[in-house]
Amino acid sequence: MVLVHGGPVTGKSTLLHGLAESWSGEVRSASASAEERGLPLGVVGQLLPGWRGADPEDPRVVGEAGEALLDLAAGGPVLVCVDDAQHADRLSLRCLAYVARRVGSRSMRVVLAAGGGDDYYRRFEAQLGRLPHARAVRLSTVDVDEVAGLLGVEGAAGEFHRVSGGNLLLLDALVGDFRETGVVGPGRRFGEAVREYLGRCDPETAAVLKALAVLSASAPAVRDGLTAPAVRDGSAAAVRDGSAAAVRDGSAGLGRDGLARPPAPASIVARGTDSPGLVGAGVVGAVAGVVAVDVVVRGLEESGLLVGGGFRDSAVPGAILAGLSAAERVRVEWAAARELFEAGESASRVAPHVVAAGVRAEPWVVGVLMAASASEVGAGRLERAVEYLEAAGRCAGDAATRHLVTARLAEVEWRFSPLAAHRRLGGLVEAQRAGELPQAVAATLVTLLLRMDRVRQARDALEGLVEDVRRRGPQCPAELSRLRLLLDHLHPALLRAGVRAVLPAEPATVAAAPHLEAFTLLRRVLTDGASDVLVAEVERMLAATAVDESTVDSVVAGVQALVAADRLVEAAAAVDRVSAEPAVRNSQTWRAEFAYLRSVVALHAGDLAACVEHGEAALSHLGEAEWGVRVGGPRAALVSAHTAMGRHDDAAALVDRPVPAELFDTVGGLFHLHARGHHHLATGRLRDARRDFEVSGHLARRLRVDLAPLAPWRTDLAALHLRHGNPRLARRYAEQQLAKAPRTPSRTRGTALRLLAATAPARERAALLTEAREVLDACGARLELARVLHDLAQAHHAAGRPDRARTVERRAWHLARQCGADPSPPRPALTRRAPDPARVLSDAELRVSALAARGLTNREIAERLYVTVSTVEQHLTKAYRKLKVTGRDALPPRLSPVAEPA
Numbered sequence: 025m026v027l028v029h030g031g032p033v034t035g036k037s038t039l040l041h042g043l044a045e046s047w048s049g050e051v052r053s054a055s056a057s058a059e060e061r062g063l064p065l066g067v068v069g070q071l072l073p074g075w076r077g078a079d080p081e082d083p084r085v086v087g088e089a090g091e092a093l094l095d096l097a098a099g100g101p102v103l104v105c106v107d108d109a110q111h112a113d114r115l116s117l118r119c120l121a122y123v124a125r126r127v128g129s130r131s132m133r134v135v136l137a138a139g140g141g142d143d144y145y146r147r148f149e150a151q152l153g154r155l156p157h158a159r160a161v162r163l164s165t166v167d168v169d170e171v172a173g174l175l176g177v178e179g180a181a182g183e184f185h186r187v188s189g190g191n192l193l194l195l196d197a198l199v200g201d202f203r204e205t206g207v208v209g210p211g212r213r214f215g216e217a218v219r220e221y222l223g224r225c226d227p228e229t230a231a232v233l234k235a236l237a238v239l240s241a242s243a244p245a246v247r248d249g250l251t252a253p254a255v256r257d258g259s260a261a262a263v264r265d266g267s268a269a270a271v272r273d274g275s276a277g278l279g280r281d282g283l284a285r286p287p288a289p290a291s292i293v294a295r296g297t298d299s300p301g302l303v304g305a306g307v308v309g310a311v312a313g314v315v316a317v318d319v320v321v322r323g324l325e326e327s328g329l330l331v332g333g334g335f336r337d338s339a340v341p342g343a344i345l346a347g348l349s350a351a352e353r354v355r356v357e358w359a360a361a362r363e364l365f366e367a368g369e370s371a372s373r374v375a376p377h378v379v380a381a382g383v384r385a386e387p388w389v390v391g392v393l394m395a396a397s398a399s400e401v402g403a404g405r406l407e408r409a410v411e412y413l414e415a416a417g418r419c420a421g422d423a424a425t426r427h428l429v430t431a432r433l434a435e436v437e438w439r440f441s442p443l444a445a446h447r448r449l450g451g452l453v454e455a456q457r458a459g460e461l462p463q464a465v466a467a468t469l470v471t472l473l474l475r476m477d478r479v480r481q482a483r484d485a486l487e488g489l490v491e492d493v494r495r496r497g498p499q500c501p502a503e504l505s506r507l508r509l510l511l512d513h514l515h516p517a518l519l520r521a522g523v524r525a526v527l528p529a530e531p532a533t534v535a536a537a538p539h540l541e542a543f544t545l546l547r548r549v550l551t552d553g554a555s556d557v558l559v560a561e562v563e564r565m566l567a568a569t570a571v572d573e574s575t576v577d578s579v580v581a582g583v584q585a586l587v588a589a590d591r592l593v594e595a596a597a598a599v600d601r602v603s604a605e606p607a608v609r610n611s612q613t614w615r616a617e618f619a620y621l622r623s624v625v626a627l628h629a630g631d632l633a634a635c636v637e638h639g640e641a642a643l644s645h646l647g648e649a650e651w652g653v654r655v656g657g658p659r660a661a662l663v664s665a666h667t668a669m670g671r672h673d674d675a676a677a678l679v680d681r682p683v684p685a686e687l688f689d690t691v692g693g694l695f696h697l698h699a700r701g702h703h704h705l706a707t708g709r710l711r712d713a714r715r716d717f718e719v720s721g722h723l724a725r726r727l728r729v730d731l732a733p734l735a736p737w738r739t740d741l742a743a744l745h746l747r748h749g750n751p752r753l754a755r756r757y758a759e760q761q762l763a764k765a766p767r768t769p770s771r772t773r774g775t776a777l778r779l780l781a782a783t784a785p786a787r788e789r790a791a792l793l794t795e796a797r798e799v800l801d802a803c804g805a806r807l808e809l810a811r812v813l814h815d816l817a818q819a820h821h822a823a824g825r826p827d828r829a830r831t832v833e834r835r836a837w838h839l840a841r842q843c844g845a846d847p848s849p850p851r852p853a854l855t856r857r858a859p860d861p862a863r864v865l866s867d868a869e870l871r872v873s874a875l876a877a878r879g880l881t882n883r884e885i886a887e888r889l890y891v892t893v894s895t896v897e898q899h900l901t902k903a904y905r906k907l908k909v910t911g912r913d914a915l916p917p918r919l920s921p922v923a924e925p926a
Contacts, residue, residue: 553766
């Protein structure tokens, strides 16, 4: 009696076939199957065709059938072979046990081949194994050394064994793929071999494999992309060299069974109670419709296909799924979704199967898909989050749920495709007008419209929400209170008295969501100025806020607070830190937003090149169409930088582009008007500049954001009137700005002091400019500081302090160059007094020097004046000495020569 063990496709059938061919006597063979397990004496009927014994219900039938088998040996040696004995019916197994106990010295050999089996078969094997003449043979996959022997090259053996798992069927296919592609890794032949393996398995094993293949798609290790690479460079190199000739020409002689094994397999089936991320055998069995899953899995591990409850290589489940019909794939996917949900698995584990099966209107499906979408957003997989939400919308059973899903879709899509989000909002706006939106969805709609700067539509939606709250009362107090908080700090113009009454501010809202504190802090900085205590609160809030989809708006507000406080070093550090967070890196919209913030920080700090770099990056992350109304912000930063750098053509190209009309309903309109007005001012278009600055003042008051950091229109008008030669008006606007600005150091205060100094009596200018310098030094606003230093140098010169004037002017000039601005050279009035050429030079020396200063060569001067070159050289030498310059390049550019000789 020989008991042969082995997993599916490990060569059991081949072994029995070889034994039968080599046997010199009679051979009786049978093959059991799961489908015929309920057929009494089915296996015995194959071994004894035509035998008619007692009725299967008769207890004597086992003995009669056993004796009939033993009688076969009367005529000579007999080989009895049973393949897949684990599926044999119980009556046949009892007959075989009867024979095994009595075969003794008869000329009979009984060989049973099995792969696994249920508890009954395992007890049957255990009984036979205790017989003295019973022997057990275990077939297994080939090891690495055996693979090396078959391939004839050791260097590639590890890689071939890793992928095939030592299963000869898959090993043979892998070699075929290598001969076609030159790369060790699963290919076309490998996939075909996997499907052949599946076809040769019994139905229960095939069902388990299909279930595992479907479940592997949502297993954590597979879903997160943690499967090992298919090829290792070292092994691949070994395969490609000339020592692998035996593999290339096919002389290794492979052509039987095989399978696959990565070094870090993705387990699927749990083995014990402490297996996070894995599913129990009960779930796999329910999906497959198989009870004894553990037995099947052990057999698959023995065959090399699985290890640790998971596939050895991701190509195996892929090949299995590719072989399923559409209907069968849907059936298995839905079974997986249902069983995983019933087992309490995470929404992220269930949702892929729901989508793959085609969404069904089950009560639990929408909740699973929305929860899975939230997880995908948190992980930065925004496209997959949208896929889940769209599926949820298709199976939503009522309009309110569909609107909720649509609002969530707009929130997610805004992070990478604002245009798509804009399109989503159209339906919500119409539903809100029709009174169909739940209050929570309507509050979300208002927030989204404001985020996209669609202020007029937001105002209409807000009025509809307020009317609904008046009529039905507040249905979602927390959401309404949060909306009030956002409006209070970011869009106060929308908070008319009726809105304030219906949406009361609840302090508990901030306590329940600490990140909303950022909006309160931003408002305090804008209105009260930036004390050290307040800035410390902003920095604490930013450090304590985890950056995710629900808090990014608050982080933006915190950074804006630091910028408004002119804490530019801290703001730059915060932007750089947040930009590295996955929530920002994985969102085109947020990358663009923070690039824009970084450009504003650079502009305020006077780093004009960095401002241009980050501003252009902001417009490259999102096209101008996707920026929509908000495009005014990055454009304004670029216009300001180009204007300060003297690149007026570049600034004009941006100014000439049309902007959305709704821009002038937003704070972005203030930034646009400020930048455009200063471009007009720099290029001499004073009337256009005045119109922009005055409109900016009207807009700031209409939006109720007439705050210095957002709308410095008074200092803008002061600068304009100075250019117009109207110091009285310039002084009035500068004084108004100083009265409105907080006493804390700020760019706006430093600029107002500089402009006020320009209108003050000469004796007061140095003191005002010195104060402005101290303020701007504290802010780190280098470009505005360069302007103050330039004016201070003029004040020192006027006061008779030329040495101090030269020192300050040089610092102003170098600082402007460091900023990347277009600095004017030090004014002649601030250099040491040069001798007057008309007083110290002779007429001849003056004529020669004037022509040399215009760029003529000595020979050209000689020809022009009808003198020799030597005479020109003598005159120039004397002129250099008298004017105290070192050469013709240092000659004053505008010498007034006496008349040249006719």
